[in-house]
Amino acid sequence: MPDQLPLRVALGGDHAGFALKKAISSAFSDRLLDLVDCGTHSEARCDYPDFAIAVARQILSGKVNRGIVVCGSGVGVSVAANKIPGIRAAICHDTYSAHQGVEHDDMNVLCIGGRIIGSELAFEIVEAFLNARYEPQPRHSQRLDKVLEIERLGTEILGN
Numbered sequence: 001m002p003d004q005l006p007l008r009v010a011l012g013g014d015h016a017g018f019a020l021k022k023a024i025s026s027a028f029s030d031r032l033l034d035l036v037d038c039g040t041h042s043e044a045r046c047d048y049p050d051f052a053i054a055v056a057r058q059i060l061s062g063k064v065n066r067g068i069v070v071c072g073s074g075v076g077v078s079v080a081a082n083k084i085p086g087i088r089a090a091i092c093h094d095t096y097s098a099h100q101g102v103e104h105d106d107m108n109v110l111c112i113g114g115r116i117i118g119s120e121l122a123f124e125i126v127e128a129f130l131n132a133r134y135e136p137q138p139r140h141s142q143r144l145d146k147v148l149e150i151e152r153l154g155t156e157i158l159g160n
Helices: 015-028 048-060 075-081 095-105 119-131 138-158
Strands: 005-013 032-037 066-071 089-091 109-113
Touching: 005 015, 005 048, 005 119, 015 032, 015 066, 015 109, 015 119, 048 066, 048 075, 048 109, 066 075, 066 119, 075 089, 075 109, 089 095, 095 119, 095 138, 109 119
Parallel strands: 005 032, 005 066, 066 109, 089 109
Antiparallel strands: none
């Protein structure tokens, strides 16, 4: 493992992701330039969209480079985060998807399920995500441009 990753990261999650979020924070806080904790700070019931929004705000403001959000399955935070223009989020429960999502698709938010994977696997996935860099090869750029156009057009792309 490298000594320090040159990234600023926002980390958030709901009550179902709290334990894993806390473990990720402990494992990575000393290895990053900055780790912004966007909550929750307990296992009290709360709503996952709030934390997807909080992490996205940090990214879109330029305060951090990437984000990680944790809920029970990873699905809710992924759905919520992907509604926010400028956010490219994906559930990754394996290391290949975590690095490939960044390298090919310029993914900026990692979503994981605290009830799906254990902390050791989560640490490997986070490591893969944080160490990956977007590789703007022509085929990747062409596809990402299409994704960004979908985002820009919104429902207009459906031709209704």
